[in-house]
Amino acid sequence: MRPLIILTLLLLTACTTPDPTPTPPPSTTTPPQPTGLVVRPGTVDAAMGLRVLDIQLTNHGPATTQINGYPDIRILDKDRTPIDATIGHGPNGVTASLQQFDQPPQTITLQPGQTAHAGLLWRNLVTETDRKATHGVYLDITPTPATATQTIEPDGGIDLGNTTTLGLSPWTITP
Numbered sequence: 095m096r097p098l099i100i101l102t103l104l105l106l107t108a109c110t111t112p113d114p115t116p117t118p119p120p121s122t123t124t125p126p127q128p129t130g131l132v133v134r135p136g137t138v139d140a141a142m143g144l145r146v147l148d149i150q151l152t153n154h155g156p157a158t159t160q161i162n163g164y165p166d167i168r169i170l171d172k173d174r175t176p177i178d179a180t181i182g183h184g185p186n187g188v189t190a191s192l193q194q195f196d197q198p199p200q201t202i203t204l205q206p207g208q209t210a211h212a213g214l215l216w217r218n219l220v221t222e223t224d225r226k227a228t229h230g231v232y233l234d235i236t237p238t239p240a241t242a243t244q245t246i247e248p249d250g251g252i253d254l255g256n257t258t259t260l261g262l263s264p265w266t267i268t269p
Contacts, residue, residue, distance in 0.1 A: 128154045131204075133165075133235045135248040136211070140218075144189060147214040147248050151237050151265065153204040162201040164264050165212050165237050169230035169252055170245070177230050179258040181214075186261035188215050199264035211268060215261035218253045228254040237265075 136148030153159050169177040180186070185195045194213050202210055220227060230252035236243045254260075 128152075130155050131159060131161075131237050131241050133237055133244045133246055135233075135246045138248060138250055140250075143217050143219065145216050145218060145253070146192075147252070149212045149214060149233075149235065149246075150209050151204070151212070152209040153206055156206060158206070159204045160201055161204055161210060161238050161265050163199045163238070164262050165235050166239075166243075167214065167236075167262065168234040169254075169260075170232040170234060171229070172231045174232060174245075176234075177228055177254075177258070179228075179230075179254070179260060181260045181262050183262055183264070185215060187259060188217055188261045192261075194266065195261050195263045197264060197266065200266075202265055202267055204267075208267065210265045212265050213263040214252075215263070216252065216254055216259070217257060219255040219257045222256050225256040227256050228258055230254065 130153075132152050132154050134150045134152065136150050139146045139148075149165065151161070151165070164183055167181055169179050169181075171177055185192050192215065195215060204210055214233075231247060233246050233248060233252070234243050235246060252260075
């Protein structure tokens with residue numbers, strides 16, 4: 095009786111149909127690596143209504159690059175329309191003083207693979223009830239006058255309330 099059961103199981107196994115959807119082979123392509131100066135958003139520190147966005151600039155090129163000064167920034171809404179805002183160098187009246195924002199710009203030599211940082215500072219305040227709150231979704235950033243503009247999307251956006259005043263720190267390298 096046992097050989098008959100084993101033979102029946104073997105025959106049933108041989109009669110099953112193969113899986114109609116074969117497993118695709120693993121992808122052998124890797125996404126292209128960025129080149130040149132690449133801007134990325136860092137985290138937003140949002141303590142007590144004061145927001146600071148870390149903007150990161152990484153040299154993905156093969157040679158050193160010198161940068162100096164401040165990035166040029168425009169805030170865009172969800173439709174990528176520019177928002178009328180005042181972005182000043184330093185704390186710009188957003189706060190009295192903040193060490194990173196009070197430093198003067200310095201020439202930085204950015205080695206391949208090295209990252210510089212700039213900070214964007216604002217408050218989410220509603221001071222006028224008859225004026226709609228402003229919310230930026232994207233930032234157009236030109237890292238240096240000689241480089242192309244790049245668009246980034248910071249996590250959570252730029253929630254200005256109805257104030258449109260921001261401060262900007264110069265590019266720095268954190269040791």
